[in-house]
Amino acid sequence: MSQSRSAKTKALERAMTVRGGVARRKDLVAAGFTAWDLAQAQTMEVVSKVASGYYALSDASPVDVWLAQHQARRTCLSKVADLGLWLLKKPEQIHVAAAHGNKIPGFVVHRAKGGQTLMDILRQCVCCGSELEALVVLESAVVDKQCTIADLRDEFVRRRDTAGRAIVAMIDPQSMSITETCGRYHLKGAGYNVQGQAYIRSAGHLDLLVDGVLGIETDGEKYHNDPRQWKEDLRRDTMYVLEGVWRLRIPAAVVMYQPELMLSWVKQALAMIASK
Numbered sequence: 001m002s003q004s005r006s007a008k009t010k011a012l013e014r015a016m017t018v019r020g021g022v023a024r025r026k027d028l029v030a031a032g033f034t035a036w037d038l039a040q041a042q043t044m045e046v047v048s049k050v051a052s053g054y055y056a057l058s059d060a061s062p063v064d065v066w067l068a069q070h071q072a073r074r075t076c077l078s079k080v081a082d083l084g085l086w087l088l089k090k091p092e093q094i095h096v097a098a099a100h101g102n103k104i105p106g107f108v109v110h111r112a113k114g115g116q117t118l119m120d121i122l123r124q125c126v127c128c129g130s131e132l133e134a135l136v137v138l139e140s141a142v143v144d145k146q147c148t149i150a151d152l153r154d155e156f157v158r159r160r161d162t163a164g165r166a167i168v169a170m171i172d173p174q175s176m177s178i179t180e181t182c183g184r185y186h187l188k189g190a191g192y193n194v195q196g197q198a199y200i201r202s203a204g205h206l207d208l209l210v211d212g213v214l215g216i217e218t219d220g221e222k223y224h225n226d227p228r229q230w231k232e233d234l235r236r237d238t239m240y241v242l243e244g245v246w247r248l249r250i251p252a253a254v255v256m257y258q259p260e261l262m263l264s265w266v267k268q269a270l271a272m273i274a275s276k
Helices: 002-018 025-030 035-043 062-069 118-128 131-143 149-155 162-170 178-189 227-242 252-257 259-275
Strands: 022-024 047-051 054-057 094-098 107-111 194-200 204-210 214-219 246-251
Touching: 002 022, 002 025, 002 035, 002 047, 002 054, 022 025, 022 062, 025 035, 025 054, 035 047, 047 062, 054 062, 062 094, 118 131, 118 149, 118 162, 131 149, 131 162, 131 178, 149 162, 178 194, 178 204, 178 214, 178 252, 178 259, 214 252, 214 259, 246 252, 246 259, 252 259
Parallel strands: 094 107, 214 246
Antiparallel strands: 022 054, 047 054, 194 204, 204 214
16 A cells, blocks of 8 residues: 555656646646545645645745746746747746736736646747747647647637648658757748758768758757767768768757858858859
């Protein structure tokens, strides 16, 4: 019996961690936890009741606890990281959902009753974010298999959902990273033909292939600074040359936050290719 209680308490802790460390009692009950489970977790000091209908882990953010005390919780662009989705940049103000809909100084308030579903949050991201910010979030939801493109098409069917439908039409479920998504978006916006994850014999897949002749690798430090991966990158560099493929390696930060520099490099490279 004690082992069962311990396992249930650990499951409760995981469920609350996924929710950002603070959760509504209604949502925890809907996830299968009972009043007894919550009481046991409080006795073990795993969680504490911080407001009417809200529980928090001991290491929960003070901001989230404060929001719970005001019957609000993170949502929209301020929630996607908790869901494991890509986020281009943190919003300047925290976005929260509150049934009362009243203003909370320093926060963007979304009037929302009941629990926030994934689709509720994705819809909010389309409304509040730029086209690229929303694309990054929606595409990562598809890549992470939290929903399908068909699910998104079914969601954005209202007359006012024109922007949402346009974003859904841009999604590439083969995308491997936020940098690839951003690169593809900016390159297509500049009028280039762009293929994601193009296969090159002996070398593997390119992040992006522009106009069928210029490969682009969007390098992130965490991945490519690994010694084993660096060795593989050198091998692939050789194979691309042998296969006659021009290629640029562009830092992820440039692709995501300095797209005009990336586009300048691409324009110069394509001009060189055309001159040969």
